[in-house]
Amino acid sequence: MTDKGSTGVLHLxxxxxxxLQAEGYPIPTRLPLTKTEEKSLKKIRRKIKNKIxxxxxxxxxxxxxxxxxxxxxxxxxxNCDYKKRISNLEDTNYSLVSQLNKLQAIIARHTAQLSxxxxxxxxxxxx
Numbered sequence: 572m573t574d575k576g577s578t579g580v581l582h583l584x585x586x587x588x589x590x591l592q593a594e595g596y597p598i599p600t601r602l603p604l605t606k607t608e609e610k611s612l613k614k615i616r617r618k619i620k621n622k623i624x625x626x627x628x629x630x631x632x633x634x635x636x637x638x639x640x641x642x643x644x645x646x647x648x649x650n651c652d653y654k655k656r657i658s659n660l661e662d663t664n665y666s667l668v669s670q671l672n673k674l675q676a677i678i679a680r681h682t683a684q685l686s687x688x689x690x691x692x693x694x695x696x697x698x
Contacts, residue, residue, distance in 0.1 A: 578602050583612075590615045 581602050583591075591598050596611045604612065 586619055587612070587615055590619055594618075 579602050599608045
């Protein structure tokens with residue numbers, strides 16, 4: 572930016588020159604600027620600032636989306652691992668329940684046999 576009322580050479584960035592030309596404005600080279608030149612240069616500088624701001628917003632959004640996509644992949648992987656773990660635990664649980672049922676059946680048979688043996692002993696003693 573330049574001071575109002577100063578005289579001399581006006582230094583514009585390449586982006587300012589390109590944008591002025593693209594918008595159809597003449598490229599001022601000397602100071603002081605006319606009101607029209609000041610207005611057009613201010614407009615161009617605002618456009619450039621907005622363009623840079625928009626680029627930065629798009630870059631930040633892309634970074635955010637990339638981070639979300641990485642997080643989704645991590646969570647998918649964790650979910651798959653948990654599903655495998657659940658499946659293994661369900662298999663183990665099924666096996667343990669089966670073993671428990673077998674053991675309970677064995678205990679029930681032995682308890683019935685012990686009861687029969689005790690009854691036979693009582694009958695034998697009572698004779």
